[in-house]
Amino acid sequence: MSFKDANMYVTWDTAMQEELQTLHSNQTWTLVPPHPTMNVIGSRWVYKIKRHADGQVAQYKARLVAHGFTQQKGIDYLETFSPVIKPTTIRLVLTIAVSYGWTIHQLDVHNAFLNGILQEEVYMVQPSGFVDPALPSHVCRLHKSLYGLKQAPRAWYNRLSEFLLSIGFQASKGDTSLFILSHNGAMIYLLMYVDDILLTGSNSVVLHRLITLLQSEFKLRDLGSVHFFLGIEVKSTAMGILLSQHKYALDIIQ
Amino acid sequence: MTSCKPVDTPLSASSKLRLIPGTLYSDPTRYRQIVEALQYLTFTRPNICYAVNKVCQFMHAPTKDHWSAIKRILRYLQATATYSLHITRDSSLSLHGFTDADWAGSIDDRKSTSGYLVYLGSTPISWKSGKQRIVARSSTEAEYKALADGTAEILWIRSLLTELRVPSSTVTTLWCDNLRATFLFTNPVFHAHTKHVEIDYHFVRDRVTKQEIQVRFISSKDQLTDVLTKPLPPVSFAYFRSKLRVESPPSA
Numbered sequence: 001m002s003f004k005d006a007n008m009y010v011t012w013d014t015a016m017q018e019e020l021q022t023l024h025s026n027q028t029w030t031l032v033p034p035h036p037t038m039n040v041i042g043s044r045w046v047y048k049i050k051r052h053a054d055g056q057v058a059q060y061k062a063r064l065v066a067h068g069f070t071q072q073k074g075i076d077y078l079e080t081f082s083p084v085i086k087p088t089t090i091r092l093v094l095t096i097a098v099s100y101g102w103t104i105h106q107l108d109v110h111n112a113f114l115n116g117i118l119q120e121e122v123y124m125v126q127p128s129g130f131v132d133p134a135l136p137s138h139v140c141r142l143h144k145s146l147y148g149l150k151q152a153p154r155a156w157y158n159r160l161s162e163f164l165l166s167i168g169f170q171a172s173k174g175d176t177s178l179f180i181l182s183h184n185g186a187m188i189y190l191l192m193y194v195d196d197i198l199l200t201g202s203n204s205v206v207l208h209r210l211i212t213l214l215q216s217e218f219k220l221r222d223l224g225s226v227h228f229f230l231g232i233e234v235k236s237t238a239m240g241i242l243l244s245q246h247k248y249a250l251d252i253i254q
Numbered sequence: 255m256t257s258c259k260p261v262d263t264p265l266s267a268s269s270k271l272r273l274i275p276g277t278l279y280s281d282p283t284r285y286r287q288i289v290e291a292l293q294y295l296t297f298t299r300p301n302i303c304y305a306v307n308k309v310c311q312f313m314h315a316p317t318k319d320h321w322s323a324i325k326r327i328l329r330y331l332q333a334t335a336t337y338s339l340h341i342t343r344d345s346s347l348s349l350h351g352f353t354d355a356d357w358a359g360s361i362d363d364r365k366s367t368s369g370y371l372v373y374l375g376s377t378p379i380s381w382k383s384g385k386q387r388i389v390a391r392s393s394t395e396a397e398y399k400a401l402a403d404g405t406a407e408i409l410w411i412r413s414l415l416t417e418l419r420v421p422s423s424t425v426t427t428l429w430c431d432n433l434r435a436t437f438l439f440t441n442p443v444f445h446a447h448t449k450h451v452e453i454d455y456h457f458v459r460d461r462v463t464k465q466e467i468q469v470r471f472i473s474s475k476d477q478l479t480d481v482l483t484k485p486l487p488p489v490s491f492a493y494f495r496s497k498l499r500v501e502s503p504p505s506a
Binding site: 087088089091092094095096098170172173174175180187189230231232235237239240241242243244245246248250251 | 294
């Protein structure tokens, strides 16, 4: 659906207002006068209907996505590499948690990429339909990350890892997506894969305190014991857990 | 593809897939997309790792034969869609590994295939199946290469366990079914002919001397990496699948 189509519906208009409200309270950009030397990138609206398991509409979601493909290296982005967790690390941590009988929490970060802080100067046109009437020719100078930007995953990784280090975690040398906290004999492990986070450890009091601490910094939900992450279903058994890619396998066959 | 006949192994035991000859498959993009999707599926299915790696070797120029091999993997998946990796509780959390090489297994270039499999307690946590980059001139050379790859992976996992402060055994056992190779690591008499073999040999040997790793002999029938280095008939494939903890879930 294009902005032109969506603009005719009140539901989508509300959804776009909500997204702008989020971006505004996040101080994502400030309006600045344009200058010919700026590389001003475009943006577009992406519309998605999120549904509950029973098919009922859960949310009309409008997301403002930056045209990352018009960014220029060295001008408005520098590094884009963001570490990807190794499958072995995940299986290793799960095996340890299962053997010690620890609960494996899954945390869901809302709008994860919007948390990234930009190091580069990035300029973007004002979003379609929501141009400031007083400053119509101004452009957005981005301070925080947007979905679509080349550095978005990296900026988010940096933001989360800096916060984790500030509250006492240490980054693993063997896998940079694994963070370890040792506190009065308690051991806590955190695995991050973009906006999927697994958290487990020997002391549930410390664990819950950490979740509260994370919630004070990020909009984040504790989904409780892990059931589904990275497309893998997790089921408990008498002896441990089963990891299943049942749905994923069926999707390949079809 | 949902109505095709199910099979009980992902690759025929007599499979001799090769680069040429054959008619090129008409839709190589589709071939590549499915191979990539299958690669992610090995996250919970070490038992199909060999078959997936095999079809992966022809991504640049798939023929109709290669496409048939893909279709067979999909038929296998259809029969086993619910199979899961069982991570089980274990009080010991001891680390041990298996390595093996299928010497000169590739018909196209006579390169060997190596495989390793690493367990933490009773759960497999790391595995790999892949063609070696250099042609090995003897089965022992091929075995050294496999041992060196397995050793590198084990050293990495040992360092993670140290960081996680998980008490594990001081020395990690690496099981291998090549008697000559295991002897050479206990008796430092060595007659390698080429530099790359020496590097693999000394890399493993150093870690044996430092008592981080020990290389022990295991008979071929107990060698769990067979499923990572060669195509197998249904009975042995099912045996290895259960050893690799890929299980059909209890019906709920």
